[in-house]
Amino acid sequence: xxxxxxxxxxxxxxxNDNPALLAAIETGLPVLALYIFDEAxxxxxxxxxxxxxxxxxxxxxxxxxxxxxxxxxxxxKGPAHAVIAELVQQIKPSALLxxxxxxxxxxxxxxxxxxxxxxxxxxxxxxxxxxxxxxWEITTKxxxxxxxxxxxWRAAQALMAPALPWPxxxxxxxxxxxxxxLNSLSLEDLSLLPKRDWAKHFPETWSPGEQGAQEKLDNFxxxxxxxxxxxxxxxxxxxxxxxxxxxxxxxxSIRDVFQRAGEAAHLNPKISDADLRSFRSELGWREFSNHLxxxxxxxxxxxxxxxxxxxxxxxxxxxxxxxxxxxxxxPIVDAGMRELxxxxxxxxxxxxxxxxxxxxxxxxxxxxxxxxxxxxLLDADPANNAASWQWVAGSGADAAPYYRIFNPMLQGEKxxxxxxxxxxxxxxxxALRAPAIHTPWLASPADLRAANVSLGKTYPLPIVDxxxxxxxxxxxxxxxxxxxx
DNA sequence: TTTTGAGTTGTTCGA
DNA sequence: GTCGAACAACTCAAA
Numbered sequence: 001x002x003x004x005x006x007x008x009x010x011x012x013x014x015x016n017d018n019p020a021l022l023a024a025i026e027t028g029l030p031v032l033a034l035y036i037f038d039e040a041x042x043x044x045x046x047x048x049x050x051x052x053x054x055x056x057x058x059x060x061x062x063x064x065x066x067x068x069x070x071x072x073x074x075x076x077k078g079p080a081h082a083v084i085a086e087l088v089q090q091i092k093p094s095a096l097l098x099x100x101x102x103x104x105x106x107x108x109x110x111x112x113x114x115x116x117x118x119x120x121x122x123x124x125x126x127x128x129x130x131x132x133x134x135x136w137e138i139t140t141k142x143x144x145x146x147x148x149x150x151x152x153w154r155a156a157q158a159l160m161a162p163a164l165p166w167p168x169x170x171x172x173x174x175x176x177x178x179x180x181x182l183n184s185l186s187l188e189d190l191s192l193l194p195k196r197d198w199a200k201h202f203p204e205t206w207s208p209g210e211q212g213a214q215e216k217l218d219n220f221x222x223x224x225x226x227x228x229x230x231x232x233x234x235x236x237x238x239x240x241x242x243x244x245x246x247x248x249x250x251x252x253s254i255r256d257v258f259q260r261a262g263e264a265a266h267l268n269p270k271i272s273d274a275d276l277r278s279f280r281s282e283l284g285w286r287e288f289s290n291h292l293x294x295x296x297x298x299x300x301x302x303x304x305x306x307x308x309x310x311x312x313x314x315x316x317x318x319x320x321x322x323x324x325x326x327x328x329x330x331p332i333v334d335a336g337m338r339e340l341x342x343x344x345x346x347x348x349x350x351x352x353x354x355x356x357x358x359x360x361x362x363x364x365x366x367x368x369x370x371x372x373x374x375x376x377l378l379d380a381d382p383a384n385n386a387a388s389w390q391w392v393a394g395s396g397a398d399a400a401p402y403y404r405i406f407n408p409m410l411q412g413e414k415x416x417x418x419x420x421x422x423x424x425x426x427x428x429x430x431a432l433r434a435p436a437i438h439t440p441w442l443a444s445p446a447d448l449r450a451a452n453v454s455l456g457k458t459y460p461l462p463i464v465d466x467x468x469x470x471x472x473x474x475x476x477x478x479x480x481x482x483x484x485x
Numbered sequence: 486t487t488t489t490g491a492g493t494t495g496t497t498c499g500a
Numbered sequence: 501g502t503c504g505a506a507c508a509a510c511t512c513a514a515a
Contacts, residue, residue: 140513148492148512155513233494281493352494391493403507404495411495470496474507481508 017253019127043105061209099129104297135294213246235347244379300386329462332412344378402477412438
């Protein structure tokens with residue numbers, strides 16, 4: 001007779017409001033908590049370097065949190081179906097439970113494992129632990145997937161209020177003790193940390209795990225939530241929640257975030273309806289991205305709008321490299337790219353500016369940007385990253401029109417008016433006064449000397465001219481549009 | 486089936 | 501300095 005239940009953790013590294021874990025506890029059977037580091041299964045995109053750093057620390061945190069409830073997190077490595085088949089063979093559990101992922105390779109893998117389990121008499125069940133709404137729940141009146149955000153989000157919220165978070169049963173869980181030793185690995189065996197010390201400053205900003213996530217949420221409610229509707233555009237001060245990487249790895253429940261935002265807004269009269277709506281709509285974009293990914297599995301690699309397949313992208317390795325390193329000569333762009341490199345994160349407003357610059361000023365294929373973000377962003381998410389890059393490129397759903405080309409000088413002056421953000425990440429310009437800090441090539445020789453800036457030496461001249469690049473992009477995108485008909 | 490209103494985040498130009 | 505229009509029509513979603 002079987003006597004245990006396996007909870008397979010994936011992108012849900014938390015114990016609070018975790019439907020699969022709760023279901024496992026409710027069976028009353030001893031629980032085995034499992035994580036499989038899988039880079040071997042067909043079609044699964046390997047994590048970027050930043051994500052691996054995060055995963056390492058997040059697993060350490062989950063291990064601790066589970067241990068405090070009496071359960072060990074078992075770590076394994078390899079193609080998930082093989083690992084699970086062997087484990088099932090060894091311990092003969094009565095059930096295997098997990099929370100869903102929405103990429104096609106992940107779904108195929110899960111379906112295969114579910115079928116395997118059913119053949120072996122193991123009850124395999126999946127739950128929604130990642131989204132407010134399942135991607136297939138939201139449709140047009142005719143049953144088709146949605147392609148525009150606003151109707152999508154309206155329909156989602158009209159469908160029903162998102163489910164409330166579940167309280168976790170208190171006390172110790174019943175832990176499964178295997179009779180023979182499991183093939184489990186140590187965290188170090190997974191080799192997730194980078195070899196060079198590129199990530200050494202990440203801990204100044206980040207503390208992966210459930211506690212870190214809750215702290216970020218509380219901080220946000222106390223400081224940036226009031227005025228969020230406007231303030232969220234400002235990279236020069238802490239104006240956003242910083243929850244993205246925690247949400248990426250499921251360290252905090254989206255239902256918890258949604259619900260508690262409502263409570264915080266209710267309690268604090270300084271938080272306006274617009275602030276709440278605005279914050280929740282960001283969660284809505286996360287839902288929308290997953291909706292798009294679910295219905296368009298190739299979202300990260302193929303143009304959603306196939307018209308863009310004919311776009312003549314530039315092959316420009318030096319420009320791509322300058323962009324990646326934050327050496328384009330446009331201070332707000334360079335500050336963003338260096339914030340990314342140094343902290344594993346970039347403010348949302350600046351993400352749009354740097355993405356627009358890569359795509360429209362440099363005419364470089366959005367997929368190069370998507371890949372760089374995938375590798376360097378701690379919150380690199382299969383749905384959000386792909387959907388957002390396509391949105392900026394104009395190839396995505398509900399995308400920006402082609403003539404929307406961000407002016408990096410203007411954006412800098414508007415959203416970083418005192419140059420605080422640029423100064424922080426581009427220290428070689430720190431002594432330049434605003435607004436000249438956003439246009440160093442226009443500063444007088446005397447001002448440059450006084451600020452110790454030598455253009456072309458201590459800081460690059462712009463690698464493209466804004467006005468010329470803008471005209472070039474307008475022409476290229478216009479031609480694409482006309483070529484279609 | 487046809488019609489209608491609407492669509493995250495911008496920039497530039499000219500009055 | 502401020503403000504509205506143009507950019508360019510197109511697609512989506514619902515009535």
